[in-house]
Amino acid sequence: MWHKPSPVPVDEFKKSIPGVNAIFCAFNDKINKEILDAAGPKLKVVATISAGYDHIDVAECKKRGVKIGYTPDVLTDATAELTIALLLSTSRRLPEAQHEAKTGGWVTGASTWMTGPGLAGSTIGIVGFGRIGQAVARCIKSFNASKILYFNRSEKQEAKEIGAIKVSFDELLSESDFVICCAPLVPETKEMFNKRAFEKMKNTAIFINTGRGGTVNQNALIEALKNNTIRAAGLDVTTPEPLPLDSPLFKLKNCVILPHIGSATIETRNNISEISAKNILAALNGTDMPAELKYNCDVYGV
């Protein structure tokens, strides 16, 4: 057991796992060859309390016959909820406004003070249209957005019922007022939000990321925010995590940063812990795991 709130240091991790049958981990624990070697041949299952699995060397697990349990579905609503919270916090500048209210900067009578763009009538682009992206789109409909665009490797049947339109990545970037990334980190999505992508966006666009920090070239984002290439960004995920306190992102007023709390509702965190425990028990007992990662899964469907 690791009892501290910070991630377990690799050396501690390696010392504590030789001979284990199962590893119960989170998205910040790297399960790579080094860790799998340290665990040894008795390891049967790795269970992560996350929908994302970019921290797990899936190919290496497959080679060793180690099963992988994860927790899609149960965290969809919580992560969609947080995405909307971050979207509104960034567009309506809530942290900035609260700071002003608490520090004597409260302005009355200036009609443009602390204004930001509204969602009603806007075009929203969602990159990564798996469960979470779709849940975000369903929430956004109630804000009367005029158009919802999505970019995903495969066409999603659910898009018809939601009223979302599949477009190319470039089209999404240039047409959207809000660009929301819900994509997992896979080779195709690595740093897809680079200098070129930010330059394609409207200079009034707001970028939100609740997928993975690695989908963004962070230096390009910092430049885009500094130079007003885009208006603002809201991030629940960064590179690295935790983001160092001296990161230029923390100095920017037009950037809202959360400490990767997408799935952090009390109910969801309880559910994902329980599912992970059940994933482990099932794998060890040779029965069907409640949520086993199939090695040939649709990487955009997280």
Ligand SMILES: O=C(O)[C@H](O)CO
């Ligand atoms: O992958 C996940 O489960 C999410 O990033 C949690 O917030």
